[in-house]
Structure formats: structure tokens, C-alpha cells
Amino acid sequence: MRWLDGITDLMDMSLSKLQQLVMDREAWQCCCPWDHKELDTSEGLTGYVGFGFSFTGAMAAADIIVGGMAHGRPYLQDYFTNANRELRKDAQQDYHLEYAMENSTHIRVIWAYHHEDVGEAGPKYHESNRGTKSLQLLNPEKTSMFTAPPYFDLVNQDVPIPNKGTTYWCQMFKIPRLQEKHHVIKVEPVIQKGHESLVHHMLLYQCSSNFSDSVPDDGHECYHPNMPDAFLTCETVIFPWAIGGEAFSYPPHVGLSLGTPLDPYYVLLEVHYDNPTYKEGLIDNSGLRLFYTADIRKYNAGVIEASLWVSLFHTIPLGLPDFQSEGHCTLECLEEALEAEKPSGIHVFAVLLHAHLAGRGIRLRHFCKGEEMRLLAYDDNFDFNFQEFQYLKEEQTILPGDNLIAECRYNTKDRAQMTWGGLSTRNEMCLSYLLYYPRINLTRCSSIPDIMEQLQFIGVKEIYRPVTTWPFIIKSPKQYKNLSFMDAMNKFKWTKKEGLAFNKLVLSLPVNVRCSKTDHAEWSIQGMTKPGRLHFHFSLSCIGEGNGNPLQCSYLENPRDGEAWWAAVYGIAQSRTQLK
Secondary structure: OHHHHHHHHHOOOOHHHHHHHHOOOOOEEEEOOOOEEEEOOOOOOOOEEEEEEEOOOOOOOOEEEEEEEEOOEEEEEEEEEOOOOOEEEOOOOOOOOOOOOOOOOOEEEEEEEEOOOOEOOEOOOOOOOEEEEEEOOOOOOOOOOOOOOOEEEEEOOOEEEOOOOEEEEEEEEEOOOOOOOEEEEEEEEEOOOOOOOOEEEEEEEEOOOOOOOOOOOOOEEOOOOOOOHHHHHOOEEEEEEEOOOOOEEOOOOEEEEEOOOOOOOEEEEEEEEEOOOOOOOEEEOOEEEEEEEOOOOOEEOEEEEEEEOEOOOOEEOOOOOOEEEEEEEOHHHHHHHHHHHOOOOEEEEEEEEEOOOOEEEEEEEEEEOOEEOOOOEEEOOOOOOOOOOEEEEEEEEEOOOOEEEEEEEEOOOOOOOOEEEEOOOOOEOEEEEEEEEOOOOOOEEEEEEOHHHHHHHOOOOEEOOOOOOOOOEEEEOHHHOOOEHHHHHHHOOOOHHHHHHHHHHHOOOOEEEEEEOOOOOEOOOOEEEOOOOOOOOOOOOOOOOEOOOOOOEEOOOOOOOOHHHHHHHHHHHHHOOEOO
16 A cells, blocks of 8 residues: 555654554555555554545545554454534444545545544544545556666756755756667656655756757756856756646557657756745755667657746735636647648647645636537645646547636635745745647747736836836836835735725736747747636636746746747837826
8 A cells, every 4th residue: 555655654653663553463455446465463552543534634524444453353443523623433433435426626635633542432532643645546547568668867966055045056968879769758856865845846858959969967956147158048848846736647559759859859857946934954866767778669658738827927815815826828829730731630648737835726628619519637735745647538639629627716815925836845836737649849838917007907008118116116106116026016005895806807917928949949929818718617726936037937837938929928018108
């Protein structure tokens, strides 16, 4: 039971120690719907251990199993809790779920333990001896490999982690030279032991192949003024991974192509380190392991990011239990790219959804000719520490003229200031990565709401022009004069009513769209548009992150690209300085 080992890891004890806590003389058997395991016993210890299933990770409305030893005999008892967290012994002791729902998102396993045995009145309160772990119990079965294929590692070497909250580290690698085409069939995270919460996400980018062998040997902090120029050529995400994810296996008919002129030879590994307690002296050696084969599969895999741009223009007011954002992959972008590349459409087989600490739910919606299709992926109980690929039970085809909407829901009740799109986990994002086949020349399909109309909501009338500082400065009215737009948004007196009205406005605004190719170029569909969506119902939304440069956004986290395109957007902002 691999998941039980994961729970004991969170309990900061080994499985053998857990056994010692709950066993005395004999073995007892924990029978689960999908597996079982005999646990050895040890002498002279008392107590119980409990674990169960909960959609929220809390004790309310949970199904719980308690086991241990009493009077020299093992026991396993079935309990459940009601909405008031009152513990009840199940009248039918055959261990079945009191409450369950079939869906493609995750459930949280909860666990607890106590040093005293269970008495007639039931288990004593566990106090702080509890925890939770998310699992996708119904995720379709991953491809199993009977023999271990060859692999190579793309792993950082002794990276010093600064004592600051957020660090992005970039390192270029050369893919091993292959004499013929191969397919990567599995990608596995290699996380240094003890750094599971430090490594927030990793992105593997394809870089330009027009290098000599003298690519940078040393890594460097990403998005830094002294970052090597070679890093700027690395734009196309070929594999994403985020915290809580495990190894990813491609379907039997699909693989990530290596060894042909169109395939990556130079790649860049970007690692986001999250160090909220500012620990000092951390050295990391984490990365990715790629398994590959010469047994060529039928299709080449690709990745498309459908998202809300990671940008300061993604704004979320404080004190709101439910704020919704959305990122549009427009029908115009998919029409142009697919008609040119694959008129018969592409087939999505897995999706990775990504947000940060304020995230509560994410959905990736699919529309065909105005009609909503089956959700590509969703997680209505988003867990920041569990961001794993969702394998589609049935592949879903995206055709020219379809459109996608990434929707995210956030909770900012405990925040005293605005939340902005940005790189830190205290900022926000709303991203989805579609893994699909066959590979086409489209890497990003995103949008961001117009910032000027957002500022008009709080009463801003004019900004200084030309724009020479970032964040740009407000000229009028008087209460915001000489404030940055961020300071003005924080100064505004946000109430729940104002926040809801602002949310309604943002969901109706024109958006800037981006439709990016894999070769440092753009499709023609760019700039401001008003999505044709008024007849749609939007239940969730998305967020993004900004990197502190004028009107420049990053994507799970790539502010390296698109300078010329962003100059055009910069011009749009300058031309609209007088608000109506």
C-alpha cells in the first residue's frame, strides 16, 4: 500500500514505527477495497491508529477505520462522522464507505493516532496527532513497464537556495545524442529527500538548436538581469510537473519524440523553490528522469498551455471567500493553428491543472460551436500540495474553431491586501497544461483581462504618459495621484459587495490574447478581443503571475519570451490612458 507509506511519511514516522504504535503480539490485517497488507506485531505497546476518507481533509462527514490491539487481540473497527464531526461506530462492521462520490478528481485520506487503546466509549481525541493526504483513487491506470527501459537524468547539481521565499533556478542540458528517433515513454521526478515541500514545480523547456556545444554549463537564477542569453531561446514547455505529482507514463501509442531535427537537443529545466520560512544553507539536487525507447510509438506528444496570463493584471481583491477568474484559449487561435497544422484535430489524453495557495478549484472547459462539451479536467477541492496529472478516461478531440476556458476559484478571506498574479506561491496563477497528440506548432493559448477597465472600477481616471515606470503611476483622481496602480487597488475600500461587483465586471471585460508557436513566433491572432461568451455560464476562473517588468507576464513561469509582442501590448496601455 504505497499510499499508506505516504501517510506515515507525513506523520514523520516509518511504517514500522506506525506498526509499533498500534500492535502488541499478533498480526492484524488492514483490508482495503484495492489492496491488503499484513502488519507484524511488537511487544508491550498500546494505542490505536485511524485513517479514513474525507473530501475536505477535515473530520466532518468522513469514513474512518480504527485499528489496534486490545487484551492481546487485534481489532479493526469501522466508524463514521456526521457534519458536526461526531464520531459514530458503524452498525455494519464490514468496512464500506459511508459516503462516496465517483468523479475524476481527488479525495483526501485522513489519519490519526493515540497512545491509549480504544475503550467502550470509542477512540479518545487524537489532538494534534493527525494529518491528511490527497489521492486520485479513480485516476485511470498508468502504463506499467515490465522491463526497465534506459533513462537519463536532468538533475540540478548542488544548487544553493537563497533564504528568500521564492527562487526560480534555470539550468540548460544537452539531451544525449541519439542516432535515430526514440520516444520518451515515462518521466519521473527526482526530488532530493527532505525537499518535497521545497520543490514547488519543474518545467522542462525546448531550446533553440542553433548552438555550438558551448551552452552554459552553470545554472543561474531565472528572470535575472544577468541570466545567460541562451535561456531566452527556451520557450516551449515539453513537460510540466508540480508539487505532489508522481511519475507520468505516456499512453502506449504516444511518446515524447527525441532524435529528429524537430526534437529537443538543448533543454532548460526550470525549478521553482518555495522557501516560505527563509531557511538558510539549503542545497538542492532535484530534477527529472526520462525513460526512453527505440520502439517507436505511433504519435508524437505535444503540450499546450491554456491559461490566464501570469501577470499583475490578474487581480483578486482581499477578504472574499469565492473569487473567480478565467483564461481564454480562443476559437480564433485554435482555428488558425489547427487549420494550418491539423484540420482533423488533436487528441488530449492528460491535463495538469496549476494554481497557488489561494486556489480552491480549477476547471478546464471545452466548447465546440458554442456547445459545452465534457470537462477536460477539473478539481473542485484543489489541494496546493497535490497537483498531479489527470489522465482522461477517454481521449477528447479538439477541432478547429473550438475554444477552451481555464476557470479558477480563489479564497482570500484571510488576506489583508490584494492578491496579484505573480511568481510567488503567495501570488496566484491559473494554468492548465494539455498533453495531446499529434504534436503541432502551438505552445500557448492564453488571455488576460484589460487592466484599464479594472482600474476604472475603483475610480481611476488617468495615468501618466508615456509610461516610464513599472508598476505604472496614476495621475488622477486626487486620492490616487502619484500612486502605482497596485497601491491604488490596495487603497480602495474593498467590501464583499464591492468584491462581487468587481468579479462580475472582470468576467465581462475584453481580454488581451496570445497565440504562440513553438519557434519563438506568434500566430496572427493577437491583441484585444471580446470573447463570445455571454450565453455561457462561468462557475470558476483563473489566475496568473507577474514578474515586475512593464506589462510583461510570465507563464508557469516564462517571462523570457515575446518581447516584441509585449511592446505592442505596452502600446495599447499607453494609448488608453484617458479612461472614459
